[in-house]
Amino acid sequence: MTDLDRFDTEITTRLQTLHAFAADGGLDQAITILATSLAHDGVLQAFGTGHSAAFAMEIAGRAGGFIPTHALRLQDLVLLGVRPLDALESPELERDHTVADQLYDLYDIRPADAFLIASNSGANGSTVGLALRAQREGHPVIAVTSLVHSRGVASKHPSGKRLFEVADVVLDNLAPYGDATLDSPSGIAMGAVSSITAAYLAQLLTVGTAAKLEAEGLRPPLYVSANVPGGDEHNRGLEDQFGVRIKPFAHLDEIRARLTHTQGLMIQ
Numbered sequence: 097m098t099d100l101d102r103f104d105t106e107i108t109t110r111l112q113t114l115h116a117f118a119a120d121g122g123l124d125q126a127i128t129i130l131a132t133s134l135a136h137d138g139v140l141q142a143f144g145t146g147h148s149a150a151f152a153m154e155i156a157g158r159a160g161g162f163i164p165t166h167a168l169r170l171q172d173l174v175l176l177g178v179r180p181l182d183a184l185e186s187p188e189l190e191r192d193h194t195v196a197d198q199l200y201d202l203y204d205i206r207p208a209d210a211f212l213i214a215s216n217s218g219a220n221g222s223t224v225g226l227a228l229r230a231q232r233e234g235h236p237v238i239a240v241t242s243l244v245h246s247r248g249v250a251s252k253h254p255s256g257k258r259l260f261e262v263a264d265v266v267l268d269n270l271a272p273y274g275d276a277t278l279d280s281p282s283g284i285a286m287g288a289v290s291s292i293t294a295a296y297l298a299q300l301l302t303v304g305t306a307a308k309l310e311a312e313g314l315r316p317p318l319y320v321s322a323n324v325p326g327g328d329e330h331n332r333g334l335e336d337q338f339g340v341r342i343k344p345f346a347h348l349d350e351i352r353a354r355l356t357h358t359q360g361l362m363i364q
Contacts, residue, residue, distance in 0.1 A: 099278055103287045106277040110270045110293050118300050126265045127304040129210050129236045134164060134305065135314055138208030139341050141235075143168040143199075143226055144215060145190035150291045151214035151240055154298035157342075159321035161302055163334040166342045168199055170222070175345075176202065176352070189222070191252045196225025200233075204341045211237045212301075216271055216290040218246035218259030225253055227262045238301075239263030240294050242271040269293040 117123070130140060140162060142152035149169070156165035170189055173179040178198050183189045199222070211230040215223040218241040227237045239259045243266070251258045260266045269290050276285035306316040317334050320327040335342060 099287075102278055106287060106289060107292055110289060111296055113270060114293060114296055114300065118304065123267070123297075123300060123304055126238045126267065126301060127308055129238060129265065130212075130301060130305040131308040131312070133208055133210035133236075134162060134309060134317065135312070136208040138164065138206070138210060139338060140165045140212060141168060141203075141205060141209050141230075142166070142212045142214075143223065144213065144294075145170060145220060145222060146216075147288075147291050148214040148216055148223075148240075148294065151212075151294040151298055154295045155212055155302070157319070159319050159323075159327075161319055162305070163317045163319050163331065164338050164342060166203065166344075168203065168226070170195065170199070172202055172344070173198055178202070190220045191222065193221030193225040193253050195222040196229050199226060200229045203344055205233070205235075206341065207234060209235055211235050212240070212298075213237060213259065213263070214240040214269075214294055215259050216242045216245060216269065216275055216294075217249055218242070219249045219251050219253075221253045223259055224251060224255065224257055224262060227259060228253075228255065228257075231262070231264070236265070237263045238265045238267065240267045240269055240297055242273075242275070242290060243268045245271060245273045245275070248273050267297055269297065 133140060140155060142155035142165060144152045152167040155161065156167040171184060173195065174181055174184055189195060213223055213227050218239065227239065230237050241259050243260060246258045246260050270293050271290035274285060275288040275290050277289055278285060278287040280286045306318065309316045320330045322328050322331065
């Protein structure tokens with residue numbers, strides 16, 4: 097069996113397991129949270145650092161996904177002057193628990209919003225801190241993480257907690273410890289799987305939530321690809337209803353006013 101065959105087995109086996117988990121109702125609690133948020137004009141707030149940011153990209157702002165979605169991004173702190181430019185060059189930014197409050201305060205987050213936070217390790221200060229802040233503000237938190245990996249590492253958050261110990265709903269991305277699945281001649285493993293399984297979970301949640309909304313007589317607010325005729329017009333009509341909540345950088349004056357009020361920053 098070639099490395100290609102072995103990697104295919106590693107991926108397909110995990111996707112089949114996640115499919116069976118979803119078919120058995122394993123995603124129902126998360127789907128209920130998301131459908132309830134959307135039914136009450138909430139926004140789905142998605143966050144991940146490093147390669148886990150790919151999960152947030154699957155949730156927020158893509159064709160076939162929900163329009164009331166927003167990805168919280170560490171680089172926004174730099175773009176708006178809360179953190180210096182060189183902060184993006186260091187892995188310490190995602191490990192810093194103080195990032196969580198700064199990031200939360202950056203955006204227009206409202207009571208009906210729900211949070212989806214992805215972290216393979218579940219140990220970084222920013223991800224744990226954001227989950228704790230969201231819960232303090234009354235938001236439900238859905239975590240996507242590797243339980244095998246997370247249980248094998250210590251938290252970088254002062255609470256000592258990892259993401260799976262904080263979240264209201266925990267979804268296992270089934271990645272192994274260290275993420276990579278195949279041995280290599282160098283002795284260093286290759287063939288990471290967490291981005292693929294997390295993306296699959298994101299799409300399962302989207303499909304399941306849309307079906308639940310339909311069953312409740314509500315039209316799912318889904319994006320049409322901007323690359324097909326009529327897509328921009330369809331999307332813009334719904335995007336305008338949420339404004340700064342989903343497109344913060346289209347409303348910089350509102351963001352700067354909020355930063356001045358909450359963090360005492362004078363943004364130019």
